[in-house]
Amino acid sequence: MRRYDIDLSPTDHADVDQSHEQASKKYPVLLEYEGNWVVHDYLRTYLKNSAQKAKKDQQQTDKEQEAAAKGKGRGVYTPGSSVALILLWTQVAN
Numbered sequence: 315m316r317r318y319d320i321d322l323s324p325t326d327h328a329d330v331d332q333s334h335e336q337a338s339k340k341y342p343v344l345l346e347y348e349g350n351w352v353v354h355d356y357l358r359t360y361l362k363n364s365a366q367k368a369k370k371d372q373q374q375t376d377k378e379q380e381a382a383a384k385g386k387g388r389g390v391y392t393p394g395s396s397v398a399l400i401l402l403w404t405q406v407a408n
Contacts, residue, residue, distance in 0.1 A: 337353045338353070
């Protein structure tokens with residue numbers, strides 16, 4: 315069993331060890347690498363990238379919600395917009 319260079323709870327260690335076992339069963343070539351370092355490094359990279367993507371997606375969602383709250387953004391109608399003025403003018407003209 316490999317000691318991890320990241321802080322994991324005992325449950326997380328068990329989950330990672332289980333992932334190593336499952337990967338080794340599916341891909342026996344992984345057993346040739348001492349300490350399952352290949353699976354460990356892959357999991358670390360995958361989790362890091364997943365966390366970064368989730369953070370980026372959350373920041374984008376926050377920006378969109380902030381823009382909507384300010385009345386800016388796609389498809390948001392604001393009474394002072396030029397579209398509202400054009401619609402009002404066409405109604406008055408008719």
